[in-house]
Amino acid sequence: MPTPTKRPKNRKAQIALAAAELFCARGYHGVGVDEIAGAVGITGPAIYRHFPNKYAMLVHATRELTVTIRAATDRALAESTDPREKLDHVLDALATLSVEQRRVGGLYQWENRYLEPEHRAEFRAGLNTLIGRIAEPLSVIRPELPPRAPRLLTRAAFSALASPATHRAPISRSRAVDLLRRAGWALLTADVPAALPAPAAPAPRDATRPGATRPTDAQPTTDSPTDARPAPEDAGPRDARREAVLATAIRLFHQHGYHAVGMEDIGKASGLHASSLYRYFPSKADLLAAAYHRAAEQVTSNTTASLEAAATDEEGLRRLVEGFVDLTFGQRDLVAVYLAENNNLPDRDRHELRKIQRLQVDEWVRLLVGVRPELAASEARILVHASLNLVTDLGGATDPSPPDSFRPLVAALALRLMRQA
Structure with missing residues (x-):
């Protein structure tokens, strides 16, 4: 009698990663549960042992992305006590992560918009926390910046670092990481007006999504x-x-x-x-x-x-x-x-x-x-x-x-x- 195949302990993570890659490649609505299962090598019904539906996979994948970015940032910040070195380590870590995981970076760019308001707020709060952690050492090395500038420049650096997910151009890993790290520094050291305009209120959105039901x-x-x-x-x-x-x-x-x-x-x-x-x-x-x-x-x-x-x-x-x-x-x-x-x-x-x-x-x-x-x-x-x-x-x-x-x-x-x- 053949020995039963053991279910991998990281099966849930495998499913979430496969789902994230497919969502980013073809859009959330362009992917079916059976396709995700096929990418992992299991049957469609087997997925429901781990996730109740496709939306739960999206929520899990966006959370995992935030956790991964936060972990890379925490490790980089812990490598030095000098604020400038902290930032250099963070930029290098995030550039490396962006290049290595460019197939799931679209969750940051676009696919998270399919989250319900509660989960979208959670996702954005996580990113805002990350921006604040990087803006803190930037404020130390650039005390002349107006109050909102460190976060603005950090957000700009995040946009540059996340860009590999937005295109398909072939890239050399080491060269791309170096260029993105330097791009981050170019933005963090940019001049800004002494008085930044206040952000406008977010545009109101309809309370319900058309066609949701x-x-x-x-x-x-x-x-x-x-x-x-x-x-x-x-x-x-x-x-x-x-x-x-x-x-x-x-x-x-x-x-x-x-x-x-x-x-x-x-x-x-x-x-x-x-x-x-x-x-x-x-x-x-x-x-x-x-x-x-x-x-x-x-x-x-x-x-x-x-x-x-x-x-x-x-x-x-x-x-x-x-x-x-x-x-x-x-x-x-x-x-x-x-x-x-x-x-x-x-x-x-x-x-x-x-x-x-x-x-x-x-x-x-x-x-x-x-x-x-x-x-x-x-x-x-x-x-x-x-x-x-x-x-x-x-x-x-x-x-x-x-x-x-x-x-x-x-x-x-x-x-x-x-x-x-």
Whole structure:
């Protein structure tokens, strides 16, 4: 008789890790329990010995991420009593962790938004505690900083350090860790205004999630997307209504996530019956694709205008950063959807838009290498993605709190990261 196979003691951790990697790769709603089980090598029903449902896996995975980051931070802080050395150890530890666990870093960036308010608050509280622990030694070595600056600069460093999770560019572990550590230092040592603007109150969110009590709405289709473009000045009522519908959908997708929003939710918020929406957009997937094309057009337009107006690579890079900061602050909902929902696009649109995104990043990389010829293109790409992530984090795409007066500071930090790291 064969010997029964013993269940590994770390099976729960294995399941949570597999779930986290799949959530980050394909989005929380794009992954089924059976797929998670298959990744671990067990049957679907066996998962329920460890987790009651998929949501419990998300909660566990986000908690584990916070625990892992906190443990790495605690070890690094304990390695020295000198504040500067403490920070150097922390930056090195977090850069190493970010590179080694880039496949689950998306929990920090985007997937935690699917947490219920109680668990989202718990997750953010854990990150805020970590930021405070790093801001403390920074306050010691930079006593001249205004009260809120140490936390702001630490948050900026966190955004740069977390950036490997936001892209797929090949990276050398040792070189990436070194670059990210230096990026962290560039941000922690940046100048800030003597009087920082007070953070704005968080934007109010609906008390309930659209569609939370019904089955998931239709999955993305392979239909051709409706390409939403700005309505001309002489546009008729139909064009104006189409623009209003698209703006409403983008706002709801940002607040609640694509899968939690149904066509009836968009119709209600737009003042239309759901059936009337189909006159403007054949499906919810077409609405999402239209949002992506809108964002891609605006990023492309900013790139073209910046390059045409710039006389040097330095000026071109500055204009690109300032234009992206303006877009992020001015259209936070659109930028957030553009960054977070690509897994829900039809395949053809996703591949097309990723090509557009790569071309935009290529322009940033080309200009940065022109400014800093000692950098290899692969190294410049790491810094560009770190800078882009900093802008979207501090610009409100992931946390709608900074006032408009933060624009110059965010642009300056993004430029300093690329120039000084």
